């Protein structure tokens with residue numbers, strides 16, 4: 001007899017891309033080459049100066065527990081970074097480091113919401129937000145982003161607010177759409193947040209990956225009052241190609257940070273000590289590796305946008321940030337080729353994987369049906385092959 005699991009886990013979903021990943025693994029085991037446009041991590045190695053800082057920390061025996069909120073020099077480096085890059089004045093007591101930005105978001109939610117609370121998530125959205133809200137026993141409420149470029153729909157968000165609403169989560173630059181929310185729309189959102197006295201969680205993990213001189217703006221920089229309502233999330237995974245190192249951080253008012261640190265202290269404790277030393281080097285050391293990555297992402301982005309927009313019936317928003325494109329494939333819903341019947345974006349991804357060996361993620365996973373998410377964190381040669389494959393596959397659909 002199987003004993004029952006908790007009520008929480010029964011409402012909670014594991015990653016919806018697990019099936020896709022299993023299928024890719026099976027095809028690869030069978031010797032099939034797959035072009036992975038489904039991966040949400042940089043294809044570049046971690047810059048050498050960051051790796052050396054971690055190795056030095058290990059050789060210096062910096063291998064013990066640290067303060068739960070993170071070592072002081074790292075929190076000081078983060079405070080400096082937030083001041084210089086984002087015009088945000090945070091004291092070190094208002095910063096905690098976490099095991100990836102993911103843990104920062106999950107703990108922030110656990111700190112501020114609970115049963116009966118609602119959290120508004122403009123969507124398409126990062127796949128984990130709705131389930132993280134459920135993990136905090138609250139209810140996610142998705143509100144569509146508007147227009148061809150997936151802007152914040154302030155009116156729709158305002159209408160979704162009720163007496164249960166406690167917080168809004170935004171992500172800019174956005175995963176999966178690549179949109180960078182404008183300062184003007186963030187100012188409107190801030191007004192709404194103050195009007196209803198809500199928290200805003202802003203996930204800025206892709207802030208350095210921006211193109212076309214499209215500026216990133218941190219909502220907390222608007223005023224002290226807005227900052228007091230804001231929980232700013234960031235991390236090292238994307239900017240410094242450090243996904244496996246697992247380091248993120250959260251900046252917020254002292255009360256929120258105190259609650260987050262209490263959760264951390266009873267769960268993971270602080271992130272790995274040598275990783276924290278490496279993170280200081282990431283922030284304080286030379287940034288040319290980041291500039292080079294951004295240059296290459298931009299080249300790939302321009303290439304893919306041009307190719308996708310030249311395909312019949314495909315439209316694609318201007319992706320101004322991150323390393324994702326989110327083309328609209330609505331025109332291909334209801335088409336077929338042989339045994340492949342395309343009812344939705346899941347079917348389309350299945351078809352692209354089986355017929356052209358290209359892995360993409362169905363938009364529905366991000367609450368953006370009829371779209372697919374393509375990540376351009378792979379070489380231009382692979383992207384060329386992938387764009388040819390997608391074009392061929394779409395041309396066959398009738």
Ligand SMILES: Cc1ncc(COP(=O)(O)O)c(C=O)c1O
Pocket residue numbers: 040099100101102103126171175203205235236237243246247248
């Ligand atoms: C929007 C967004 N936030 C957070 C994360 C998780 O970042 P980390 O690796 O720092 O946990 C990701 C990773 O894909 C992401 O896309």
